[in-house]
Amino acid sequence: MIDIEGMDRVENELAKSLDSGLPVLCHAGRHIVFSGGKRIRPALLLLSYRAVGGNDIEHAIPIAASVELIHTATLIHDDINDRSPQRRGSPSVNAMFGESIALLAGDFLFTRLFSLASNYESSILKTLTDSCVKIVEGETQQLMTLGNLTLRENDYLEIVAKKTASLFSACTKVGAMLATQEKGIIDALSEYGFNVGMAFQIRDDILDLVGKKEMLGKPITSDVDQKKMSIVTIHALNQSGDAASVLISRDPERIRTLLKKTGSLEYGLGVATMYMNRAKESLTVLPGSVYKDRLTDIADMVVMRES
Amino acid sequence: MIDIEGMDRVENELAKSLDSGLPVLCHAGRHIVFSGGKRIRPALLLLSYRAVGGNDIEHAIPIAASVELIHTATLIHDDINDRSPQRRGSPSVNAMFGESIALLAGDFLFTRLFSLASNYESSILKTLTDSCVKIVEGETQQLMTLGNLTLRENDYLEIVAKKTASLFSACTKVGAMLATQEKGIIDALSEYGFNVGMAFQIRDDILDLVGKKEMLGKPITSDVDQKKMSIVTIHALNQSGDAASVLISRDPERIRTLLKKTGSLEYGLGVATMYMNRAKESLTVLPGSVYKDRLTDIADMVVMRES
Numbered sequence: 001m002i003d004i005e006g007m008d009r010v011e012n013e014l015a016k017s018l019d020s021g022l023p024v025l026c027h028a029g030r031h032i033v034f035s036g037g038k039r040i041r042p043a044l045l046l047l048s049y050r051a052v053g054g055n056d057i058e059h060a061i062p063i064a065a066s067v068e069l070i071h072t073a074t075l076i077h078d079d080i081n082d083r084s085p086q087r088r089g090s091p092s093v094n095a096m097f098g099e100s101i102a103l104l105a106g107d108f109l110f111t112r113l114f115s116l117a118s119n120y121e122s123s124i125l126k127t128l129t130d131s132c133v134k135i136v137e138g139e140t141q142q143l144m145t146l147g148n149l150t151l152r153e154n155d156y157l158e159i160v161a162k163k164t165a166s167l168f169s170a171c172t173k174v175g176a177m178l179a180t181q182e183k184g185i186i187d188a189l190s191e192y193g194f195n196v197g198m199a200f201q202i203r204d205d206i207l208d209l210v211g212k213k214e215m216l217g218k219p220i221t222s223d224v225d226q227k228k229m230s231i232v233t234i235h236a237l238n239q240s241g242d243a244a245s246v247l248i249s250r251d252p253e254r255i256r257t258l259l260k261k262t263g264s265l266e267y268g269l270g271v272a273t274m275y276m277n278r279a280k281e282s283l284t285v286l287p288g289s290v291y292k293d294r295l296t297d298i299a300d301m302v303v304m305r306e307s
Numbered sequence: 308m309i310d311i312e313g314m315d316r317v318e319n320e321l322a323k324s325l326d327s328g329l330p331v332l333c334h335a336g337r338h339i340v341f342s343g344g345k346r347i348r349p350a351l352l353l354l355s356y357r358a359v360g361g362n363d364i365e366h367a368i369p370i371a372a373s374v375e376l377i378h379t380a381t382l383i384h385d386d387i388n389d390r391s392p393q394r395r396g397s398p399s400v401n402a403m404f405g406e407s408i409a410l411l412a413g414d415f416l417f418t419r420l421f422s423l424a425s426n427y428e429s430s431i432l433k434t435l436t437d438s439c440v441k442i443v444e445g446e447t448q449q450l451m452t453l454g455n456l457t458l459r460e461n462d463y464l465e466i467v468a469k470k471t472a473s474l475f476s477a478c479t480k481v482g483a484m485l486a487t488q489e490k491g492i493i494d495a496l497s498e499y500g501f502n503v504g505m506a507f508q509i510r511d512d513i514l515d516l517v518g519k520k521e522m523l524g525k526p527i528t529s530d531v532d533q534k535k536m537s538i539v540t541i542h543a544l545n546q547s548g549d550a551a552s553v554l555i556s557r558d559p560e561r562i563r564t565l566l567k568k569t570g571s572l573e574y575g576l577g578v579a580t581m582y583m584n585r586a587k588e589s590l591t592v593l594p595g596s597v598y599k600d601r602l603t604d605i606a607d608m609v610v611m612r613e614s
Contacts, residue, residue, distance in 0.1 A: 020440075020444060021444065022444050022447050022448060024447060024451065025443070025444065025447055074414075077410055077411070077414060080410060081407040081410060081411075100388040100450055101447065101450065103384055103387060103388060103410065104384070104388075104443055104446055104447045104450070106414075107381075107384060107413075107417070107443045108440070108443045108444075108447075110414070110417050110418075111417075111436055111439035111440045111442075111443055112436075112440065114421050114432070114436045114439070115433065115436040115437065115440065118429045118432035118433050118436055119429045120429075122425045122426045122427075125421070125425035125432075126422065126425050129418055129419075129421045129422040129425055130422065132418035132421070133327075133415070133418045133419060133422065135418075136332070136411055136414045136415045136418055137327060137328060137329050137332065137415075139411055140329050140331060140332055140408065140411045140415075141329060143407055143408065143411065144331065
């Protein structure tokens, strides 16, 4: 977890929000919420708030917790649709509690997060709900393009923008909105979050192909197994006539050999780096501060990380 | 549909809220939202608003649409968990679009309704989100007690209170809150909605056993098929040693003969009538008006209805 002032209170808020008279909903919620997530979304929100001059961190805590709940709720529902048996090295909620309870546990988190967010003003809520709509649209687009070997890079990037970058962008935008009304600053932070989110997801997709299972907490090449396309596999398909048969084989060794030959991992990393640089550029409007430095570090970290 | 001033604009609001760049989400959303629902929840909200003296109906339209979306989102997810093939005489969303798209379509409606609601003040939002949490808890409790032949009447009533009456109560409470700050009036309307919701669900459970398929738009005894307990079946189990084997047989004729013998339908109707009377009593604090009369009529209607 990223260590930032206020994160301990985000954890408390998360724990409180998972209370329910129904033990199974608490258990299912806690099982995934406290399974070692990076908490990058609430961290980005709190850092953006600070970097823009916000000085009442308490005010940002509930909404920081609620963005983590958005992320977690979508993970629960994704794992149902993907039939994923594992998440962060533990059984997924669907594997542990069954699909029906998992569906309701996801809904439970969705409703709880809106309870948490209900005290904020409507522009903040609107930013959050707009990103939720985009996430659902992105997940739907991804579902509808599974196994589509003719998917174009632009379509992939659009899916990533919706399913991942929209929430990152909402986090940094909301952090800024809580501290300032300056449109230029708010837009810059929103832009920063969007680009960090793009880089984060592309790195995620690369790690799925060449990461270490014990670092990821899930089997590698699970995206290929689920026929999810990524910038790397799209590049490989464009570079090599053999790529389709290699990907369909689902043989991790053959896939790695292919990707080495086509240079697709390097290509993907190059695109992630481009987004990382754009993210850092967006920060130039901010005055120097320890918080701005942390935001810069996070942009680097999302591209370099191994888990 | 219940004919009340403003309901046409609720329809427009619903149509707008289902817009999405992704045709499949629009289609899935429209398929169920415009499949002939009674719109009782938005109607109750608008009538409560009027009955309490509200005179800017426009102000109540978006939140009236959003309570219908809450209801519809939960129907979509319930139908997944129940593996229901039909809803309102048409294929369910899961039957028509598959379970994965249905899951995301439910999430889409959940996120859209919070967009619609985001302009209201936090006490209104809190009332709505609290009822959403209760709905999820009620659905979860129901799921966990499927086929439990020892379920007590009180447990059943608690499930009904959460999964159905909580949203009815939120509708009438929100309608009142938009028009007045008088706690006595708000509480009375909240109480009215709760009792109407209890009566509504009990009648629903009775109709599942003895309604007409063509009126209901779904097969009768589908609750028994899904092993859902109701006040009627709980009563029958308490009255007759044969009841368990008759219910397990899922033979509609044998079930009807049993319920005739045990008087369980009359018992259920009696309890529904008790809630109906409580609902009407709650209205005594209101001054006479055409809107109050309509609320009274709705309390009668939910117990008498055949569909």
